[in-house]
Amino acid sequence: MNIKIKVNGQLRSVEVEHNTTLLQVIRKDLNITSPKSGCEKGECGACTVLLDGKPITSCLVLAFTVDGSEITTLEGITPKDGLNPIQKGLINAGGIQCGFCTPGFIMSGHNFFSKKEDFTIDELKRALSGNLCRCTGYKKIVDGMLLAAKEMGIKVKK
Numbered sequence: 282m283n284i285k286i287k288v289n290g291q292l293r294s295v296e297v298e299h300n301t302t303l304l305q306v307i308r309k310d311l312n313i314t315s316p317k318s319g320c321e322k323g324e325c326g327a328c329t330v331l332l333d334g335k336p337i338t339s340c341l342v343l344a345f346t347v348d349g350s351e352i353t354t355l356e357g358i359t360p361k362d363g364l365n366p367i368q369k370g371l372i373n374a375g376g377i378q379c380g381f382c383t384p385g386f387i388m389s390g391h392n393f394f395s396k397k398e399d400f401t402i403d404e405l406k407r408a409l410s411g412n413l414c415r416c417t418g419y420k421k422i423v424d425g426m427l428l429a430a431k432e433m434g435i436k437v438k439k
C-alpha cells in the first residue's frame with residue numbers, strides 16, 4: 282500500500298507492506314539515517330523520532346498507521362550550516378562516545394525543552410529515561426543537556 286508522510290518538512294510517498302515499520306521506512310526507503318536500529322523492541326530509544334510533535338520509538342510503529350502524519354528526525358532539527366544547541370552541549374560535555382544513542386537522546390531532549398521555560402534535573406532525567414546509552418554514562422549526557430538549556434535560555438529550577 283502507499284502512504285504519504287511529511288518528513289522534515291518534505292512530503293514523501295512510500296510503498297509499504299502491512300508489517301513495515303516506520304523505522305524501516307525512514308532508514309531504508311528515505312535513507313535518513315539518524316534514527317538507529319538498536320533493540321527493535323521499544324526498549325533502547327535509539328530509533329526515537331517525533332510523530333506529529335511527540336517522541337515515539339519508530340521501531341514499534343507500523344508505517345501504514347502513520348499515513349498523513351508528520352515525522353521529524355534529527356536531520357529536521359539540525360541547522361544546515363551548523364549544530365543545534367543540544368548537539369553542541371553534548372559535544373562540549375563529552376556526552377558522546379560511539380554516538381549510536383545520540384540522535385534518540387537529542388530528539389527526547391528537544392521535545393522536552395520545546396515545552397519548557399524552566400525545569401528540574403529530575404524532570405529532565407525522566408524525559409530521557411526512555412533512552413539507553415551503553416558507553417558514555419548518563420552524567421555527561423545530562424551535563425550536555427544542561428549546557429544546551431543554558432544556551433537556549435531555559436532555566437533549571439532549584
Ligand code: FES
Pocket residue numbers: 317318319320321322323324325326327328329338339340341
Ligand atoms: S530500536 Fe527502537 S527502541 Fe530500540
Ligand code: FES
Pocket residue numbers: 376377378379380381382383413414415416417
Ligand atoms: S554513546 Fe555509545 S551508546 Fe551512547
